[in-house]
Amino acid sequence: MKKIVYSLIICFTISQMISCKSEAKKETETTKEEIKTEKQAAFVLQDANNSINWVAYKTTEKIPVKGQFQKVNITAGGEGNTAKEAINNAEFSIPVSSIFTSDTSRDFKIKKFFFGIMDKTELLSGKLVLENDSIGYADLTMNSVTKKLPFKYTLNGKEFNLNATMKISDWQAQNALDSLNTACKDLHKGADGVSKTWDEVALTISSIFK
Incomplete structure (x- = not known):
C-alpha cells in the first residue's frame, strides 16, 4: 500500500x-x-528615406545658396499604422555637423561662424505636429530658443513633403547671422557693393516610407 x-x-x-x-x-x-x-509598425519614420534641404540667400539680389542636412534622428514617436500617424508628434534631432553644401569651405564657415556662435549648437531639435491634412508646425529648438515653425505639407501614399520658411531672427540668432556675413563679406557682395546675408531660409523636407 x-x-x-x-x-x-x-x-x-x-x-x-x-x-x-x-x-x-x-x-x-x-x-x-x-x-x-x-x-x-507599418510606417517607421527612422527607416524612411528622409531628406532635409534648405535654401539661404545672399547679396541684395537675393541669390540662393542651397544646402542640406545629411542626417536626422527620430528621438521619440515616429511609428504608426499610417504615414500620418508616424509623422504626427514625431520628435527629431539634426546634428549640425551633417550640413552639406558641395563646398567644404562654405560648410566650415557655416558651422563655425553661424552655428558655432549660437548657444547649444551641436543639434537642432523639434517635434512635428500635423494640424489637418495640409498644414502643421514644428516646435523647433535652435540657439536654446523654441519657436513654432508653421509649414504646409502634402502626403501622397508613402511620400511626405513639407515646405516652410523660417526667419533666423525669430530664434534670437541675429548675431550668428551677422557673424556669418562678416566671415563671407566679399562673397556676399552684390553688384551694388553691399554685403548681405538674408534673414530667411526656405526648408524642404521629404520622407519616403519603405
Missing part, C-alpha cells in the same frame, strides 16, 4: 513539473510574440 501511495505521489509530482514547464513555455512564446508585434 505504501508503495502504491508513493508511486502516485511521484507520478503527480512529475505531471505537475511537466505542466509548469509547458505553461512557462507558452508564456515565453506569448511574450516573444507580443514583443515581435510591437516592433512591426
